[in-house]
Amino acid sequence: MVIITRDRRAELLRTLAHMTALPERPRIIVVDNGSRDGTVAAVAAAHPGVRVIASSGNLGAVGRNLAVERITTPYVAFCDDDTWWEPGALRRAADLLDAHPRLASVTGRILVEPGLGEDPITPELRYSPVPAPGWMPGPALMSILAGASMLRADAFRAAGGFSPRLWIGGEEELLCMDLAARGWWMCWAEDVVVHHQASPARDPRHRRMLGIRNTLWTTWLRRPADSALRRTATVLRSVPRDRASARAVAAALAGLPWVLRERQVVPDHVERALRLLEEPQRTSPARRYVG
Structure with a gap:
């Protein structure tokens, strides 16, 4: 453990x-x-x-x-x-x-x-x-x-x-x-x-910023270009229009050179499974970038 x-x-x-x-x-x-x-x-x-x-x-x-x-x-x-x-x-x-x-x-x-x-x-x-x-x-x-x-x-x-x-x-x-x-x-x-029992000590805005940044990085590290573009658009439409979101996007863009350098697209069978999850993720209340 x-x-x-x-x-x-x-x-x-x-x-x-x-x-x-x-x-x-x-x-x-x-x-x-x-x-x-x-x-x-x-x-x-x-x-x-x-x-x-x-x-x-x-x-x-x-x-x-x-x-x-x-x-x-x-x-x-x-x-x-x-x-x-x-x-x-x-x-x-x-x-x-x-x-x-x-x-x-x-x-x-x-x-x-x-x-x-x-x-x-x-x-x-x-x-x-x-x-x-x-x-x-x-x-x-x-x-x-x-x-x-x-x-x-x-x-x-x-x-x-x-x-x-x-x-x-x-x-x-x-x-x-x-x-x-x-x-x-x-x-x-x-x-x-x-x-x-969720800790009251966490900073939800900072954690949201990291979550948005990491979702975008992971998407571009592993998904084919068409899926990465679609997933990016979905994420950006879902985030609040505030400074935390803006910082997250800026951080994601700043990391683009290493992301593209280390990019390794997943095999087709993995990509097919990931596509099946896009709609449940889009509508899930647990994945909304709030707080």
């Missing part, structure tokens, strides 16, 4: 209280992204069995890569400092990966605290239009939710992990395109349950 965190000591300790009480007794690695609130010392005092990797700066999602480099288990589960897995969920996800060797990841059903309603993105996952082979234990996905997924560690490493370029904010999509291009499948599992 890998958790990344920064300056959310209280929330992380709450998550660790849940995770260390699980019957599966997972080995837990916390990657601290340069916290200034005493997080490292607090974890050492409250949970001495938890391994902490203390980074001097904020690595974003790349902190997960550091932890995966150090694990020896065949699978790695991720959660954030404001998410935690239900008892039995880790075992169920591992059983699915054991039973299906072409499966790279299992993403769980997220329940939102405190009311325990399903996360708004759930219908997209439950009713995914991506055709799944007969052996798949759930709907086929073309991306995961990192804070609620278990992955095959070797597949994660071979695909390069999370991109340092993207840092954080929608960083899963690029990784998953690369997994799919290598022949891996990803699925959603109804009975793998993860809880999410």
Whole structure:
């Protein structure tokens, strides 16, 4: 189990209280992204069995890569400092990966605290239009939710992990395109349950800016030109007309030289699956760039 965190000591300790009480007794690695609130010392005092990797700066999602480099288990589960897995969920996800060797990841059903309603993105996952082979234990996905997924560690490493370029904010999509291009499948599992209590400490405008930028970068890194143009137009029509959106587009344009230099279009079968997701993504309330 890998958790990344920064300056959310209280929330992380709450998550660790849940995770260390699980019957599966997972080995837990916390990657601290340069916290200034005493997080490292607090974890050492409250949970001495938890391994902490203390980074001097904020690595974003790349902190997960550091932890995966150090694990020896065949699978790695991720959660954030404001998410935690239900008892039995880790075992169920591992059983699915054991039973299906072409499966790279299992993403769980997220329940939102405190009311325990399903996360708004759930219908997209439950009713995914991506055709799944007969052996798949759930709907086929073309991306995961990192804070609620278990992955095959070797597949994660071979695909390069999370991109340092993207840092954080929608960083899963690029990784998953690369997994799919290598022949891996990803699925959603109804009975793998993860809880999410959204942190009030996050900056929603900054996260929205990163999400827009990273969506545009990922689109142009992997999609054919016609699809990239169509997806870009859809994203730009959906964003609020404000400074955060303008900064996101400016940042995306500034990165265009390296994006074009590193561009590798996905195989046709991956592109066909991505096209099937365009309409659900366009109409999804969970993907509107607000806040």
